[in-house]
Amino acid sequence: MCPIWPLHLIIIYLLALCPLWVICQAVPDLTATFIPDGVTINMNEYTYVNVSVSGTGMQAGDEFTLSTAHPHLAEAEWNSTYQLTETDVVNSRFEGNMRVSAKFLGRTDVTLSGRRNNQPLAVKNNTMPVIVIRPERVIDTIFVTSVATFVSLIFINFGCAMHWPTVKEVLKRPIGPVIGMCGQFLFMPLMSFGLGFLIFPDDPAMRLGMFFTGVAPGGGASNIWTFILGGNLNLSLAMTSISTLACFGFMPMWLFSLGQVVFRNAQIVVPYTRIATFVIGLLVPLGIGLGMQRWTPKIARFMVRILKGFSTTLLLFIIIFAIVTNLYIFELFTWRIIIAGMGIPWLGYCAGYLAAWLCRQPHPDALAISIETGIQNTGIAIFLLRYALGQPEADLTTVVPVSCAIMTPIPMTCIYIFQKVQACMGALSTEESTRKCWKKTSHLEETRHSPQSSQPLIFTDGPTKV
Template sequence: MMRMGVLLLAFMLIVGQLALPAESWQAHFKPASLHLQMETSAEVELHLWDIPSELGSSANRYSFRLISDDPHLASVAPENATIPLHATLNSWTGRIRIDGHFLGEARISVRLWDAWTNRSSQSANNSDSSQLVAQVLRPERIIDHVFVGSIILLMSLVYINFGAALNVEVLQGLITRPVGPCIGFITQVLGMPLLSYALGIFVFPESPAMQLGLFFTGIAPSGGASNTWSAVLNANINLSVLMTTVSNVAAFGTMPLWIFTLGQLIFERAGMQVPYGKIATYCGSLIVPLFIGLAIQRCLPRVAHWLVRLLKPISACLILFIVIFAIVTNFYLFQLFSWQIAVAGLCLPLLGYTIAWLAAKLLNQNAADALTIAIETGIQNTGIAIFFLRTTLPQPQADLTTVVPVSVAIMTPLPLMGIYLYQRLRRVKLGVEELPGSERQRIV
C-alpha cells in the first residue's frame, strides 16, 4: 500500500509540473473592434496583466501567442504573434499589427502556450475587450463607379433602340388582351419569391445570410437584360418591354410585401427601409429612353430603321460587356464561391425559365410569347437585390451576402446562351438566314 501511495504521489507531482498555471492573467485590446480594408494592416494596443510569477520563472517554457480563428481573413503579423515572458514582469503592454486579407470577420485571442505539453489555455477574463474583433472590408474603387456609369450609358442606348423598334399597335393589343403579361406577372411576382425562399433553405440550411441573399434576388423585379435577351433570341420584344415595365412598377408594393411577410422568417430585423427612390430611378431610366426611341420612330423613320438593324449587335455586345466587366470588377467574390453558391446561382434562373415556360405553354401561348415569359421570369434585377443587401446589412456582411446575386447574375445567361446556340445551329442546318415574317413583325 505504501508503494502504491508513493507512485500516486509521484504521478500527481508530474501532472502538476505539466499542468498549465492558473488562468488568472488578463488581456485587454484597445480598441476591441478593428475595421481595416483588404490587403492592409493596422495596429492595436494589447495590455496583459496579473501574469503569475511562476510563468516568468519558466520563460523558456511559457509564452503568450495571438491566434486568429480565421487566418484567411485576418492574422497577426509574425513578429507580434508570440510574446515572450520575463521573470521580473507581471504585466506587458505593446502594439500589435493586424493584417487584413479578405472580406469577413475574424476574432483574435491571446492564449498561454506551454511548449512542454504543446497545449494552450485562454484567460479566465471573458470581457468584450479580451478578444479583438477584426472586420475586413472592401475598399472603394474607381473601377466600380466606371462600371456602373458604363452600364447606365449602354442600357440607355439599348432602350432607345427598343423604343425605335416597338410596334405600338402590337403593344396596344397586348394591353387589351393581357393573357401573356398576366402569366408572366404571376410567375415573376409570386413564383420567384417562393422559389428563392425554398431553394435558399434547401441549398443553405445552415446559412441564413445566404438565404437572405437568394431571397432578395428572388423578390427583385425583372432585369433590363431580359429585353436584350428577347431581342437576341427572337422573342416578343413588345411583350418583354411591357412585362419589364409592369414588374418594376409593381415592385413598389411587392418587394416590401414579401420582405415583411415571408422575408421575416429569415431576416428577423424589422424596420427595413425599401429603396423606393432606387426603384423609381430604375423605372424612369427604362421609360425615358423608350420614349426617345418612339419619338425617333415617329419623327425620323429612316433613323429608326437603321437603329432596328443595330438592335441585335448592340444587345449582344451589352450582354458580353456586363458579364465580362462584372467578373473583372467583382473578381474577389470568386474566393467565396462554393458549390452551394454556384448551384443556387444557376438553379434560381433555370427553374424560373422552366416553370414560366411550362405555364405559358399550358395556357396556349405561342412559342415566341412563351419564350418571352420565361425570359422575363428567370432574369432578375440583381442590382436591386445587391442594393437592398448593402443598405440593410452592416459591412462586411453586406459585401459577403452579395456573392449570391452576383452568382445569379453570372449564371443567368448560361441557359439562354444554350438556346441561342441551338437556334444558330438549327438555322445553319435548315439553311435559313432570317426569321419568318410573322416573327420578324414582332420586332419591327
C-alpha cells in the same frame, strides 16, 4: 477526549488549506487589453493594435502567442517582442504591438495565449474581434456608370424598334402580361423562399440573399435576350414596364411577410428611391426612341439595324466586366451557391414557358414570358442586402445574386448558339439544294441543245405511206 476539542478540527483544516493557498498565490492572474478593442480592415490591408497584459504571477521568459480563428480571413503577428523581461515582471505589465493583416471578407477573432515552459497560462479577455470588408474601388464606379450608359442606349434602340399598335393590342388582351406577373411576383418569391430553406437550412443570411433575388422585378436584360432569340419584343417591353411599376407594391408585401420569417432580425428598408430611378431609367430612353421613330425615322431605322449586334456586344461586355471586377467573390463559391444561382433563373424559365404553353400562347410570346419570368434585377437584390445587413455580411450574402447573374445567361446563350448552328445548317442545306437544282437544270439544257441527242430528219422522194 482531546482537551482542545473541537478546536483541533479547525487547526487541521487550516493546516490543509495553507499549501493550497500558497499554490493559488503562485498561479498567474493575467488580463489582456487591446487598443482598440476591435478592428475593421479593408481586404488586403493591415493595421496595428497595441496589446497589454497585466496581473500577478509573471515570470521572466513567459511568452505570449497570437492566433486567429480563421487564418484564411486574417492573420496576426507580433511587431515587437513577445517574451516577458525582468522589467515586465517588476511592473507586472507586458506591452506589445501586433500587426493584423486582412486577407478576405468575413469575421474572425484574434486570440492571445500565454505559455510558460510549454505549459499554457490562462489569460482573461484574450480575444479581439476582426472584421474584414471590401474597399470601394474606382473600377466599381466605372463599371456601374458604363453599364447604365449602355443600357440607356439599348433602350433608345428598343424605342425605335417598338411597334406601338402591337403594344396596344397586348394591353387590350393582357394574357401575356398576366402570366408574366403571376410568374414574377407569385412563383418566383415562393420558389426562392422554399429553395433557400432546402439549400441553406442553417444559414439565414444566405436564405435572405436568395429571397431578395426572388422578389426583385424583372431585369432589363430580358428585353435584350427576347430580341436576340426572336421572342415578342413588344410583349417583353410591356411586361418589364408593368412588373417594374408593380414591384412598388409586391416587394414590400413579400419583404414584410415571408422576409421576416427568413431573417427576423434584419432591418429591412425597401429602396423606393432606387426602384423609382430604375423605372425612370427604363421609360425615359424608351420615350426618346419612340420620339426618334416619329420625328427622325431615318436615324430610327439605322438604330434598329444595329440593335441585334449592339445588344450582343452589351451582354458580352456586362458579363466579362462583371467577372473581372468581382473576381474576389469566386472564392466564396461552393456547390450550394452554384445550385442556388442556377435554380432561381432556370426554374423561372421553365415555369414561365410551361405556363404560357398551357395558356396556348404562341412560341414568340411564350419565349418572352419565359425570359421575363426567369431574369431578375439582381442589382436591386444587392441593394436590398446592403441595406438589410451590415458589413461584411452584406458583401458575403451578395454572392447569391451574383451567382444568379452569372448563371442566368447560360441557357439563353445555349439557345442562341443552337439557333445560329441551325441557321447555318439550314443555309448550307438550301445552298446544296440550289446547287443540285442548278446542276440538274444545266444538264437538261445541255441535253436539249446537244446535236447528238436530236433525231435526224429523213426526207424521201416517194409518197408518204400511211
